[in-house]
Amino acid sequence: MSGFPDHEVISALISGRYADPFSLLGMHNTAEGLVVRALLPDASAVTLIDAKNGRKVTDLICVDQRGFFSAVVGRRKKPFLYQLAVTWHEQTYVIEDPYRFGPLLQDVDSWLLAEGTHLRPYERLGAHPEMLDGIAGIRFAVWAPNAQRVSVVGEFNFWDGRRHPMRQRRENGIWELFLPAVTTGQLYKYEIIDCHGDTRLKADPYAFEAQMRPETASLTRGIPAIVEPDAERSHANALDKPISIYEVHLGSWRRHADNNYWLSYQELADQLIGYVQHMGFTHIELLPINEHPFDGSWGYQPLGIYAPTRRFGTPEDFRALIQAAHRAGINVLLDWVPGHFPSDEFGLAKFDGSSLYEYADPREGLHQDWNTLIYNYGRNEVRNYLAGNALFWLERYGIDGLRVDAVASMIYRDYSRPAGEWIPNHYGGNENLEAIAFLRYTNHTVGTQRDGSVTIAEESTSFSGVTSPPENGGLGFHYKWNMGWMNDTLKYMQLDPVHRRYHHNQMTFSMVYAYSENFVLPLSHDEVVHGKHSILGRMPGDDWQKFANLRAYYGFMWGHPGKKLLFMGNEFAQRREWDHDRSLDWHLLDDAAGPHSGVQRLVRDLNACYRQYAPLYQQDCSYNGFEWLVADDSENSVFAFLRRDNDGNEIMVVSNFTPVPRPGYRIGIPHSGRWREILNTDSSYYNGSNTGNGGEIHSQPHPSHQREHSVQLTLPPLATLFLVREG
Template identity: 85%
Template sequence: MSGFPGHEVITALVSGRYADPFSILGMHLTSEGLEIRALLPDASAVTLIESKTGRKITELNCEDDRGFFSVLLSRRKKPFRYQFAVTWHEHTYIIEDPYRFGPLLQDIDSWLLAEGTHLRPYERLGAHPDVLDGVEGMRFAVWAPNAQRVSVVGQFNFWDGRRHPMRQRRENGIWELFLPAVTIGQLYKYEIIDCNGETRLKADPYAFEAQMRPETASVTRGIPAIADGDPARNAANGRHQPISIYEVHLGSWRRHVENNYWLSYGELAQQLVDYVKYMGFTHLELLPINEHPFDGSWGYQPLGIYAPTRRFGTPEDFRLFIDAAHQAGINVLLDWVPGHFPGDEFGLAKFDGTSLYEYADPREGLHQDWNTLIYNYGRNEVRNYLAGNALFWLERYGIDGLRVDAVASMIYRDYSRPAGQWVPNHYGGNENLEAIAFLRYTNHTVGTQRDGAITVAEESTSFSGVTAPPDSGGLGFHYKWNMGWMNDTLRYMQLDPVHRKYHHHQMTFSMVYAYSENFVLPLSHDEVVHGKQSILNRMPGDVWQKFANLRAYYGFMWGHPGKKLLFMGNEFAQWKEWNHDVSLDWHLLDDTDSMHSGVQRLVRDLNQCYRQHSPLYDLDYRYDGFEWLVADDAENSVFAFLRRDSHGNEMIVVSNFTPVPRLGYRIGIPTPGRWREVLNTDSQYYNGSNMGNSGELHSEQVPSHHREHSLLLTVPPLATIFLAREA
């Protein structure tokens, strides 16, 4: 029989170790006619059926009792559509043959994927519902260039790697297969015989849904529909807009009291969204919701970066949660982690037996701090996997921006590594040129493909041009966390007020470099864990002074140039450090007259004041939007500065970081007129001592601070006041 496979080939096929199943299985035109071959383990009988007529043509011969069947149709020369009627354990099923379908990946997609420039690789790789030749099913594709064999395994084939080996596209290392009758919601993985002959069971890197941990299978799921953009949301991300971000870990913001179980996406869509709107925040930032195996990583060690975590519901539920935030006028940012991934066996590590996604050299590919693996940014397919993921969340879920985690660890090869334990770049330097190119490419892609979307860098060094455009040599982020401001000001605030005059510069130094980048001022989750204590507990003094210090600090923060970010719990001054395993201490707000309720009211009013007064945000990133009025009064620990918008409106911010009231404190001002006290952190409403300026002040033509006009103020103890110039 012409072209009939030998016993060795059948043995390799049956044992799941034949790399080219399409050369054997399916329909083949031979010199003697059409030959149809099938591998159907445990089948007792197989009948060939013509799909068009439903007519039974002939029985297939069992050539090997391990499940290899074939038949030669010597009188037929023209290929036709067919099905099998297969008898398993006395039950007969009509099935389509996966090996009668041609290649799936188009040439242009193959080229772009190999080149690393496919904007949406998730549309071609992974599992996708499809209809081929009138047959419904699921097409699968996975990149594993060094594997000896790859099979799709799942609920639909008894997790048996022999049944559905995939076609290898040798030009790009992608394996593909269309499986008829596989539907949405079924579990699957890839069974890979790697380059060393070892069998590995891997989750799909491009899966849109995953099992609830600790289970690790992928779940077949249709790709989410493209989310419409919105001009108002786009505008709300702009540099000239008020941006006040509430940073949230969904698993511990609030939990069910009766069993400490998580809220669902649906419950969060009501409770969290309503709360964020009530508090006046403009943006909601989520700690990573990509699927991750370990709760204690807070999502920062993701393995299913295309799948919203199943902890809180389905992908559809997550989409509705995002929609609810948008309907409430809240933009949503997502923490995104392209810097590293855990080495769990079911994930990306040694995917095909080689260091496929990670650098092979542990001096490049292992994060010693976190015991995680580092992506190989120089590999086209890895760059495509990550950059495509950034666009995926923006396009398919309507996420308004990404906060990129641990950028410094990506762009420096010697990050947290002693001498001799890192590999220089080819110029001999310590910069990871591949990672820098990847970030520029990703930010450029986001900027050109998703109007109004932003990226925010958590970058803790003085790397130049983080928020400069890529074509100007920058990394291309829209904003950067100001870690220097956070560290300096927190160190200052932790000091006893009697010592603060010796560290005055820590509150003013940030203005030296304030316009080098587009900054966000962050008081993030990192500041309330690992023994650092809560923000409140880092304040000095007795209970009243702790709260007063905190209120004054928040006032200074909201007045200072830069967008704002506050981690959950900080807005009502939680005593304890954040614990990801339990809810925030909402009981602290049961008493509406408590100090905690006072801080919550202050943060709400700060947000409202911030949004209502454009001098506090309009010119955040221009020199003419800020002017020091009092920068050198270290003895009294008083700071005063003026904020200005593009229309000439002005706001004065004055802070007193001692418990001594400053009565009759004169400050020079550039513009005379009437000024109104629009916010005072010492107000009785916030549980302060209620000292202030009786609502209104008038300037005097009395020189002070090198200016011809001045204001005579009462500056309350441990407080910040905002004064708006009246027209």
């Protein structure tokens, strides 16, 4: 190409129809000699400067009034480092030319990104501070294989897509550009002329920070530093450790009383972490804090999955919150949503004009329940985008584990779809084989790259092997929410006690499959929204009975095999449904002698007891850790079982789910011994009637329940007892 391209070529460049701006702009050897070309809209003059000595080399000629400049450097034959002195509105600025820098993406990265096996795609894609040839700037890269042109636009170039079109790497569809002098903290987007010729303005899928809604731009920011794994925190995630999770929505846990505004990450670090530590929870689970456009989605429709939401502060502030939890000995779990995303125009939908991140056919790509789009797990780059994000939160923020949302909606093609409105897989089945492969790959990656981190599946079906290793045909999760236990037991507890005798199996059925997976018992946010009432609101009877039922239920839950999860507000028996726009009703605790304070004290003591006594957790996933003592007394709605640790130490758990005290209730036990009541949900300390078995209880050589020895207990009304064997 000559030093002065024709009008059609310049018009194609400016309009975004020129395929390779780097072949035209910058410094090039031509038949006429060394040529420098620049596209600088609104500039009145441009001078070429030798970067080594700062001397003027030549003036560039304005070839096109729309801002295209060019010059032949007659006395130079070899390319050299240069700068441009550009005059805009009578002010002259010396700038670095982005089009003098070579390709940015290394061959190995290019290969791995296209193959979908790059463990850390976020290190190459997105916006990264960089030094090239001693020049500071930001390196941008975005995947948009079907775009006609992609430009970086931002406050540094007047949001003008003509100024900085990017280089396309045709081997993988990635567009890249290094922009000198751009600094961290500046707003930017990608202006895309898509495959249909339409112009789209998109936020960066890999942005590490985003604007506060309703604004939608990305911010340039360095990648967070790696947080090294901690052995103690890793051990706290293990199957044989006590795991009691406090699930929290940061925007509504507590708000400022004067203006109902959110607490900041810093205020949450000061208030929330101390509260969780005081209550004895071992883990805190954060509802999605990934950047999301709509408050009412609670974070479950994220569009900036690499950016902590700005609602509560900066990424550094969020990192400080995590560090505060770790200093308090609390592990942090993050709700993670790789199943769907909203269709907002600035986001991933039709990113380059094609269905790039989502399935094209709405029978595969549209979530009818949530009116969101489903990721196309069959694309290497999409799987890489998501799997890399999982590792990102673990490595770069020190998150200790991920709770993966709506797994059932991912692995079944007919999830919530009537016949004829879904597409079978290539075997004719209803499983989404690509999503299953993605989950296995992600869990394998987490397991091999971040030792001690865990993934937890919210999976509501009987899909086999959710917590089995991928090499054994499983999905590779460490834990699974036990939705069956939650549904069955809540249905039972909602019944008037007089009817519970007819539904006894709802409390025992979970033990039929208790060891098929590694379970977490969840009473989550899903159980206190959409007209379901609060957990307290589901309990039958008068107010005293409601609280007694709830305390007995919590005791049964903490005694039952499986890790524990309680949504915020449940720990003090919030009366109303959760509202994401309001604080929890902390005023209910103003009366220290009231029933809400009693439930709060109970949950704290349950956590303390749970952490202190290994039989309650050590063999959660083993048949050896559990034995029914009374499983068939439906007439009295009584349940009794033993929990054991590795050394044979035992705790007896007994629940009476009727409002009738039962003195002299005999329970057969495997061997003689002395027992001590260590927790009674009917204690007056918890606002109960204070019926129980204070002190020691000795076994008797009195056969009962097909056993030679037994104990005789007083069972309080609507209560659960914990008794530890001491001899």
